[in-house]
Amino acid sequence: MEPLFTPEQLAEIKAYHLPHYIRGAVSPLISLGTFALIIGVLLQPFYRGAQGCAAWLSHRFARLRTAPVLRVVVSALDKMWGEPGWGTAILFALFVDLFIELLYSPANIYFGYVLEHRYGMSNYTPLRYALDTFKGLALEATASSMLVLGLYGLARRVKRWWLVLGVPSALLLLGASVLDPYRSQIYFQQAPLEQGPLRERITSLMARAEVPFQDIRVEKTSVESKRLQAYFAGMGPTRTIVLNDIMLRELTPEEIVAAVAHESGHVHESKWPGRIASSFALVAFLFAIDRLLRLAAARGWFGTTRFADIRTLPLLWLLAFLVFTLSAPVSAVFSREREREADRYALHLTQDPAAFRRMLVKAARVNKMDPEPPRWIVLKGYSHPPIGERLAAVPPTP
Template sequence: MASQWSGLLMLLALAGVTMSIDRQARGDNAPPAESRASLAEKARHYFTTDELARGRAYARGRYLLYGVRMIVTLGLFGLLTLTPLSAKIGDLSVSMTGGRVWLTVGLYGLMVAALYHVVTFPVSLYGGFVREHLFGLSRQTLAAWSGDYLKAMLVNTVILLPLLIVLYAFIRRDPVRWYLPVWIVVVLVMTVLAELSPILFDPLFHTFRPVQDQQLVNRLRILSDRAGLTVGPILEIDAGRKTTKTNAYFTGFGRARRIVLYDTLLAASTPEEVELIVAHELGHWRRHHIWKGMALSAVSALGTLWLIARLLRMAADSGRFGFIHPADPRSLPFVLLLLLVLAILTTPIRMAISRAFEREADRESLRLTANPRAFIDSEVVLARSNLSDVDPPRAVVWLLYTHPPILERIAMAEAYLAQQRQ
């Protein structure tokens, strides 16, 4: 009974923290909450009935696929954890590697990864290729999509497999306090990847070139100077050969810091709209969101690893999960199951923090440009090209949305515009 009450209290605390973050992020100058009827009228003002219906249908399918992927993944890791299957894979790994520890861990990890890709591939194929074509968003052939899928799988393997071997080496060395050195390694890898990913990995999937419109480049340079930021190259990415979606992002640290614009965005937007979208990305840097996000990730990683270390020892002592020592690679499915469950439970908080950052970046973009009309127009362009659900259910926003809904962002810009006119 006590454990049930503690679980309920934890869920209530989670909901309270999430709602508190959302409330504080809206700020004192946020527009008043609108009724469903008012939101529906606003949606019809900016979007056609067909655009609203297609965006809703596309988004709801994505919600469903997200749920299916979670259920399938939980089922796989649960099956491996609670049945003899994990032990059989472990025995096979030992026999194939002659019992050499790091080879056994690596091979076991590869086998589990292969099982994961086998069971989730149908979801990836349908969601990432079939459905994107059904909604007219993809321009990729099946061969091209498959090539990207395999490259992503290879990149993940190159990064994660050494980390897995390091993880179990530290567990073997100190089964109680292994989480501290592993945490240091995770933070270092996270920082290095943030610096090197734009240089090493992004070019594997796209071709980059400097933006050709020199007037636009000069405009964006002036904007970045106004924001007090020094940026490297302003690049155009050949997204249009794969998708009709539009986007822009700011990536990297130090010398690797750069602004990246989709060629589809440049084709679909006015210079004012592009400037506004880039101002939003600059707003993230002005508000130090990248560093704050990394700091929060580091803190949450430490807490997660500490909890897993405790639960892993308890599971090994119980002998109920196919391993009797935390360093046994057969414990990997148990660890992955814990990671997934913790990720699901903390998703509302992570999403609330992300939405808070996005609202701050939105406000910064308006301060930098003083152009709420371009803000509204850019939101409409992004929503149309990406088939956004402009007014999703509040529960879905709370659980899954990294950004505020489109209509909320438009309402914020409308309030700013009204203040300008006073």
């Protein structure tokens, strides 16, 4: 077997990944420092600024509160919040969000645009990058506003709010993957894979795998990235096989079939235990938030005057950061084992180890995968086994 990379290619890949490894090492400390800065220094200025801005907007646009449609919306928001003041809460959350985005923007631009272009991994134009960044910020602002109104509003009005919110949220979490085929279309155009031999081969493969699906679509990610990618989105009646246009350009039909076979292995995974565990974890996390909010109210942290004061929001983000950071290595262990099992499933389904090996090799070369990343990086949260390990597990071709 030929070497995965030439020495020159390997040196370039190591140089490309080194900044990411440095970032992985220092980012938890930077995040903790950011939370400490917000909670210890900036929280009260942000809150006073949100109060002043909300008061100015309320005075400036007072007439809109009595407009035929808007007065119904304002009244509903007042009832949801439990009293006037939801404007201050939303603005406070947005101020904190904006500060974090501005603080991280140099690193985000470097890793998302500069470094990717330097090593030939990105097709982003400055305008496209700015538009996608704006979409992300808009979605984040919407999510923050919904979090403030939903979680804090309910917590202020219902004693066991964590149970009232947690149970339906857990049920929604169980079926949330039904919406997966539509999420990525916010950023990328998709079109059905044209009729022809490739579609027929994939359809035949899915019949052998007993995987029903709605459609095979091509996602035009080349406007952003030069990486190849395939995934299954949705479940049941919405399950969609998605291939990006880079994959169609870089891989042969046999290699694309091998990649789809790997993804079909994930369909046969026993997902319900994990989903049920995630649902229980969500309810437990909301209960922990309730305890934290009550502790903050009892001790008057940050000048809070009542339960579920919006000034505790950075504490909730800190709690979420700690939970996800500490749980990432554990969840990554299970993820890597699922990927190994999907590789074994694909090899059994296709009976073509040569095509599967070529697919992995091309993916490694196109996506500039480090064949042997530092062990601590893998343990910290690698979702896939290193590509060198995956290649070593492929049976040799007779």
